Amino acid sequence: MDCLFCAIAAGSIPADKVYEDELCCVFRDIDPKAPVHLLAIPREHIAGASAVDEKSAPLAGHLMAAVAKAAKNEGLTSYRVVSNCGPDAGQTVNHLHYHILGGRELSWPPG
Numbered sequence: 001m002d003c004l005f006c007a008i009a010a011g012s013i014p015a016d017k018v019y020e021d022e023l024c025c026v027f028r029d030i031d032p033k034a035p036v037h038l039l040a041i042p043r044e045h046i047a048g049a050s051a052v053d054e055k056s057a058p059l060a061g062h063l064m065a066a067v068a069k070a071a072k073n074e075g076l077t078s079y080r081v082v083s084n085c086g087p088d089a090g091q092t093v094n095h096l097h098y099h100i101l102g103g104r105e106l107s108w109p110p111g
């Protein structure tokens with residue numbers, strides 16, 4: 001399958017990885033929207049947060065634990081975790097990813 005994040009997880013496309021384990025990895029977004037902008041992805045291809053089901057829920061939970069670890073390692077105390085679902089929400093890569101944004105004040109609600 002031709003998927004950018006599968007290739008990053010496999011190491012065939014380089015990324016600035018800050019956390020890795022057997023199930024997932026976290027790397028820096030190439031076009032950061034905040035001083036710290038990380039992406040957390042499972043190694044397994046899941047089309048997005050809207051495709052998480054009962055079977056993949058444990059993996060999605062594991063990914064949330066990796067999000068918390070990576071944010072802590074970056075020294076973030078306040079940050080936002082977000083997953084864009086569908087084109088109108090801004091999803092451009094169809095492989096489950098959580099954005100971790102921090103290092104500045106974040107407005108709420110988002111645009």
Ligand code: AMP
Pocket residue numbers: 004015028029030031032039083084090091092093094
């Ligand atoms: P989304 O638009 O919510 O699907 O998020 C996809 C994110 O992937 C965007 O924030 C992009 O900047 C980021 N991105 C695209 N290509 C790369 C890459 N090669 N390495 C790191 N981040 C990337």
Ligand code: ZN
Pocket residue numbers: 003004005006007044045046094095
């Ligand atoms: Zn993929």
